[in-house]
Amino acid sequence: MFEYTDIKTAPAALGPYSQAVMAGNTLYAS
Secondary structure: OEEEEOOOOOOOOOOOOOOEEEEOOEEEEO
């Protein structure tokens, strides 16, 4: 299961991207 997250105080993305995705025990952040 994937969990998408974003930080409200971070600058907005230029496209439809999420700042991080949690997949199981692994966090993918951009």
